[in-house]
Amino acid sequence: MAINPEQRFSVSNAKAKGAPTPLxxxxxxxxxxxxxxxxxxxxxxxxxxxxxxxxxxxxxxxxxxxxxxxxxxxxxxxxxxxxxxxxxxxxxxxxxxxxxxxxxxxxxxxxxxxxxxxxxxxxxxxxxxxxxxxxxxxxxxxxxxxxxxxxxxxxxxxxxxxxxxxxxxxxxxxxxxxxxxxxxxxxxxxxxxxxxxxxxxxxxxxxxxxxxxxxxxxxxxxxxxxxxxxxxxxxxxxxxxxxxxxxxxxxxxxxxxxxxxxxxxxxxxxxxxxxxxxxxxxxxxxxxxxxxxxxxxxxxxxxxxxxxxxxxxxxxxxxxxxxxxxxxxxxxxxxxxxxxxxxxxxxxxxxxxxxxxxxxxxxxxxxxxxxxxxxxxxxxxxWDGVTKTSTVTKPLKDQNRGWRMQGSQRHLDWQKLTRVAVDSWYGSAHNMIIGYHSSCYGDAQKAKSVLQSELGDRIHIEVLPIPSDVHGPRQDLPNHRQRANKRAEARQEAWMPFLSEVYRYQKTTGKSLHGILIIAPMWYSTERNLPDDTVNKRSARVRLAANLEIPIQYLLPEHENQKRGLDFRRRTIQAWQDLCLKTRGQYEFGCLREPLERSPAAVPDRILGIGVIRRNRTALWNERSFIPYAVELDLENKVSWARFARNSIDGNIETTARTPLPRALAELASSGPSSLTTSNGDKRRQRQEHAQGFFYEVITEFCQRAKSPLILIDAVTCRDTWGWLADAKIDPTNVLIGPHLHAEDAWENARLVRVRVDNSPKIIQELVREGIDLATGEVLFKDVEKPAEAQLFKLSSTEAHVYLSFGSIIRTNQAYEVSGYRQISRFKKKRGEKHHLNTLEEPFKGTWQTPRGVEIVVVKTPSGEHPDDVARIVEALRVFPSHWAILPAPLHLSDTLREYVADYSFAEGEEEVEPEE
Structure with missing residues (x-):
């Protein structure tokens, strides 16, 4: 049918054609x-x-x-x-x-x-x-x-x-x-x-x-x-x-x-x-x-x-x-x-x-x-083996940032809550240093102004220049012909003058330092526009965190982002929130409480997440660093803890003490690469034995301390490490871990949940909109496709309790009835118009985002508790103020842990491996 631009249509709301369609x-x-x-x-x-x-x-x-x-x-x-x-x-x-x-x-x-x-x-x-x-x-x-x-x-x-x-x-x-x-x-x-x-x-x-x-x-x-x-x-x-x-x-x-x-x-x-x-x-x-x-x-x-x-x-x-x-x-x-x-x-x-x-x-x-x-x-x-299940979460309609609307009541409320939080976590103020590259002095001063205007006397900021040879293109820095670990050693040594200035500042002011924000470019204008060497950020985090025992956060200068003004302010506040809250495991407490309390199940007092920090390169014949970790959230006392297994100085395997997250990050930074092997024998078997021993130890000790414990296991990073987690072996009646049979007996009061990403089909709801031509009465139907968003599905063809959780994203300038490569006709209403037109929409050229599915397997629940309710709690743990995390808290902190591992094969992998298109 030819498109008539003069036709006006009365268009009904989209109606579902049937059940959602898994792809x-x-x-x-x-x-x-x-x-x-x-x-x-x-x-x-x-x-x-x-x-x-x-x-x-x-x-x-x-x-x-x-x-x-x-x-x-x-x-x-x-x-x-x-x-x-x-x-x-x-x-x-x-x-x-x-x-x-x-x-x-x-x-x-x-x-x-x-x-x-x-x-x-x-x-x-x-x-x-x-x-x-x-x-x-x-x-x-x-x-x-x-x-x-x-x-x-x-x-x-x-x-x-x-x-x-x-x-x-x-x-x-x-x-x-x-x-x-x-x-x-x-x-x-x-x-x-x-x-x-x-x-x-x-x-x-x-x-x-x-x-x-x-x-x-x-x-x-x-x-x-x-x-x-x-x-x-x-x-x-x-x-x-x-x-x-x-x-x-x-x-x-x-x-x-x-x-x-x-x-x-x-x-x-x-x-x-x-x-x-x-x-x-x-x-x-x-x-x-x-x-x-x-x-x-x-x-x-x-x-x-x-x-x-x-x-x-x-x-x-x-x-x-x-x-x-x-x-x-x-x-x-x-x-x-x-x-x-x-x-x-x-x-x-x-x-x-x-x-x-x-x-x-x-x-x-x-x-x-x-x-x-x-x-x-x-x-x-x-395949139609899923049914929709009620959830306690909601779609993300905006970024929930009251600070974006300066002068509004939401902005004032955000300032009040944030200042109270800083009082609670840091005493009277958050003390930080902004380190800046020589080309970013103006950005550092602007970032300081933004944070002081929002937090007032709850933040103390010192601005210091960073050395000239810690950031820049690889070819312009020392040891540029060397492999990643040798270049990293040179960068770490170059940070020593900056560390001396930090020590002097601490001694002069008598203040405890809580974090450092580094502002440095990603791209450098020399003969050609060249990027920062891939080892530089990790070198900085490792050296500074290990020496100062505080977290490190990065912020790009204003000119390296297309949107300026408000956007730099937004990025500055986000970077400070990550520095101040996320690296303490604190960021989630304020936002988790509401969805958790809507769940009919008892809210856990403590949540334990376990996984492995590993270099994810299947093309390699072996992997260098292999670090099992455990991150714990104490929801009642608003404290986060972490511990991990590593090679000790004498060549054996040791488990670190359970320490607050910032201290654990410093410990991780000072540990160096860890393969979790002790001999030249079967390295895979050694890693399995040591990792399973660590997991059993931390889970058992955790269950003894927690009143209502929830244990989340990252199935992807634990692959080939804990065989019982495999689909064909997972059995809630007999948890096998290391030499232990029926480990569930020692975890009697726990909820045990396996979490896996990249093992879920997209699910799309097909809808139809009916349009009636106001002049002729002709009826047109237009298909509309909407992805599953803030929804929880349960697999219906299994006695196991398996769920697919789809998060939510903020869709900007995305109309559902469009194609990315061809023209599509759809009903569209112009601003100020009462009725719709039948228009021919040009191909969509932006980035099309849809929520990813996360598989949740509720393996074990306490007596009398329904697995559906536990799945709803796990889904709620993905909800943050401005976004949904892919992994639920505290597993979402695995990326933060990875940033502080002193293994520069990670950086080398980032340089050499082609990402997914």
Missing amino acids: ALSFRPSLTGPEHMRTVARFSNLAQTLLRDLNRILQDQERRQSLPIRYLRVGLSINDPFMLRMSRRLGIRALGELREPILWTADVTARGHRQIEDAVQAWLVNSFRAAPSQAHETLDRLQELFNQGQMVEFSAGDGAVFAWEAGQTGTTRPSEIENPSGFSDLADFIARKLESKEVFAGLGPLRRIIGKDCSSGQAELMTPMTEDGSFSLVVTTKIMTFPGVGEPIVVFEFRRRLWMHEIRYAARRQISAFATPEGRSTAIEFSLVRERAARQDQISLEYQVSDDYDLIARNFPTVPQSTVGQEIIKNGHLIPDCPLLVSHNNSVGYPIGNKLGSVTDKDKIDAFQAVREILEPYGFHQ
Whole structure:
């Protein structure tokens, strides 16, 4: 129907079409369901040994080298158009580990096997021409092994992807005989059915992205780039399970992947790019690598192509044979027949037109419906195993900041309550120092003025300059050629003059210092606009907190934010609140009381959160810091405590004393990296034993002190640490932890809750609005899609007490009936108008935000208490004055703890790992 701008409509309120729709499918487990044919390729045992020897030889060179894995990865991707997934290290692992596959492919033919062998042969011939002489014998043996047909082994098989069965606790699991690789096979089966299909109207067929983890129950596909080359839309399939649910849940997530078109700063050693040749339904991933600087005292700011790019250029004629990384970033999307698309990263470059990434709820529901239609013929159906449950929380309508409305009654009330709180927590005043970078003196004075105007005599502020060599671009600071830990040592030493000034201030005034606010830029204008070195903030927090035993907070200067004036005032007050309250664990008490008191269950007097601070990089072969922690909130006395397990000076494992949170942060900062291992044996097993011993100790002691204890366990960070937490093993009648059977007997009065993020589908309520043409009486219907917000759902297909909690966000300038990439007609009322128009809405270009789901499993409750009420309490613990936290208090403090760990591999990870688009 054509849009008539003169039509006027009387429009009714939106009405629900039915129950909310989870973006998830399921199926009836069966041995006779569809099959998934695939071949697994592995290096033989002898080939593995020789490749490990070759890797050692390369690493022992004066200029350390490693196996050219990227070349082999691209070669395999080009030769095998049916590739499903490749392992991260292509099956080349450390000695003593199980043989991992090189790859999985849907091609089960002998011809397909030869194509894989051809890629391995080309790798041996072309990638080691400049190998050192010490490697020649090993390379000859590998070539001989290949010639004998004994280098790569193939095993073909078929997975009955619907062959799932219920385990002892009722939780589904793949059949060990019929479907041993059930998670990955099911994800790949679905991806293959979606491959080359269109699910986003008008954007073209989906192209599959080859997976990098052969055991993951996840697969990704993406659309072709948009006409301007700015982005593609991505469909992610995830196979999820829930405790007690007898079938797997297939969850679909939708997001944008932005493509980069201009370099900002070469902040990553390498960045990902994709070749998308016509006639193929898979994307070929390759890398752009930061080039080495011409001089020893410089850091390169450019990217160059690597040898894996040469393979793409040789196999696809339109791709230029010789080019530089900058040219691919700028014009690669214009290459005919084989566009080259570079993944956008905020710290590296800019997307075309500086567009933000978003997929609206309308785009999500439309794409999901298309996916459902494609998969229904294979036995999949809508998963509807959730029911809405009443909650004590409310949607977030504003930021609940009375201080924003200066002169209003809300502003005066906020000032009064905040000053009373400062009196209660700090005596007469909060004593702080504002440290400023030389370019931020005006910002420091303005921040001081803002805080003094709000808090009056309840705050005392001293303004001090910080040293010149503690912040700035990496290449402008000492030790810039060193790795993160060495650079951090130099930064920490550079803070000593500032510490001397702080000591002098304390001695002169006789005041106890409560916190330091540092104002320093993120970006520095030198020859090019360069970012602050990634180790700098952590170095400052560790050095200052360890020496002064006070928290440290950062604030960006006014010019580094698009909104000025009120915005800098807002950010200053927020930074002070985090410094003054959050780092004490105090921030939540005022806001938690109201929703908690609305709950019918008894309000806990104490809440314990346990988890592990760990470096979250699955690509690494091991992890450096592994620190189990426990944070306790005493709601009655408004005190927060923390403790953790660590390596002691003598090499053993010790548990720190339970101390107030600020002191615990200082203790954490002074501890250094901690692996929680004591020998060269099985490190994973050691960590499990030590962590479980720590958890049992702190939970048991906590239950003895608390009258109405609530225990929250972060299931994500405790992964592989406490096996009982797994869906298939969690059993409220027998809590297994370390050597202890039936640990629940020692925790008789406790509520025990497992919390897990990233294991919930989006849930969207589909509605319809009716509009009646005032002139003709014609009726039009318009669909409206709203995400679950401030809502609690309970899984209905399990006897376990499993809930999905959706928070709330403030939506600014977001109309529900819009698309992120196409025009959509909707009813719209102009300001001052009485009736609606039927308008054609342009694509939404901003960031589209929807609340994330958090899974809550109520494992154990005291006698007579209903699990629903405990779930409502846990959901209420996510509510803060200006936002909903992802994790409930006190688990939300895990990010604060992580900031004070003196492990600079964290910073190195922040520098090198590509974030999610």
